[in-house]
Amino acid sequence: MTEQEFVEKNIRLSFEFSKYVLANPELDECIPDNAQIVFLIENDPEFNEKNRALAEKQREPGQPVVIVRIKGLAPPLVSRLIEPKLELAPGL
Amino acid sequence: MKLNAIAKLFILQLNFILTSFSFILYNFQVELKTKEFIRPITENCRIRHKHSRIKTKIIEFSVQLEILIKNKWAPVIRYDTAHGVAHRDQIHPDGTVDKTPIFCLDYGDALVFAERDLISNWRVYIDKFLKEVENK
Numbered sequence: 001m002t003e004q005e006f007v008e009k010n011i012r013l014s015f016e017f018s019k020y021v022l023a024n025p026e027l028d029e030c031i032p033d034n035a036q037i038v039f040l041i042e043n044d045p046e047f048n049e050k051n052r053a054l055a056e057k058q059r060e061p062g063q064p065v066v067i068v069r070i071k072g073l074a075p076p077l078v079s080r081l082i083e084p085k086l087e088l089a090p091g092l
Numbered sequence: 093m094k095l096n097a098i099a100k101l102f103i104l105q106l107n108f109i110l111t112s113f114s115f116i117l118y119n120f121q122v123e124l125k126t127k128e129f130i131r132p133i134t135e136n137c138r139i140r141h142k143h144s145r146i147k148t149k150i151i152e153f154s155v156q157l158e159i160l161i162k163n164k165w166a167p168v169i170r171y172d173t174a175h176g177v178a179h180r181d182q183i184h185p186d187g188t189v190d191k192t193p194i195f196c197l198d199y200g201d202a203l204v205f206a207e208r209d210l211i212s213n214w215r216v217y218i219d220k221f222l223k224e225v226e227n228k
Contacts, residue, residue, distance in 0.1 A: 007134055010132075014133070014139065022203065025147060025148055033127070034128055034129070037130065037131045054135065057135050
């Protein structure tokens with residue numbers, strides 16, 4: 001994994017995490033204020049090792065850390081529509 | 093006598109209004125929840141995220157791209173809702189700020205837009221900031 005691949009993956013997770021937190025208000029309770037968020041992906045030791053190292057370098061003294069363990073990412077083109085039904089309008 | 097009755101009525105109404113206002117304010121404060129967290133991007137770069145909401149409704153937010161320069165974190169781009177309007181601040185190394193409004197009625201949409209812009213363009217913003225630091 002190149003440095004660029006690592007950064008791109010991390011920032012993608014970062015964005016998806018924000019959306020997930022916004023959609024799930026109860027998660028606010030699990031995140032102490034000013035916490036550093038660290039993502040770990042199941043079965044991706046190389047990414048996890050790099051991300052732990054990055055987090056450690058950036059961590060401020062006394063800063064709480066929240067580890068977010070992720071199984072993976074869904075395909076990027078997921079629509080927000082709920083059960084849309086398409087029908088051909090006859091005579092148009 | 094009549095004037096006294098009117099004054100009493102006025103005080104009663106004022107008391108009612110103040111009590112109602114305090115009740116609304118109390119509920120707003122109880123329901124309003126604020127959260128702030130930081131996500132590292134690279135060794136010298138991170139995103140600070142802050143939002144306040146009532147249940148799922150975003151009331152205000154701030155998302156800031158920061159760079160580590162001379163052992164101090166400096167803001168580069170900040171999206172926020174200060175002054176009641178969602179906007180982007182581009183912060184220059186000399187401290188000056190360029191403001192650009194975001195035309196989103198819903199702060200939740202504006203927040204997602206801000207996050208998406210930062211993850212897509214963070215490198216461009218950082219490079220531009222560093223060039224300005226060099227030319228300073």
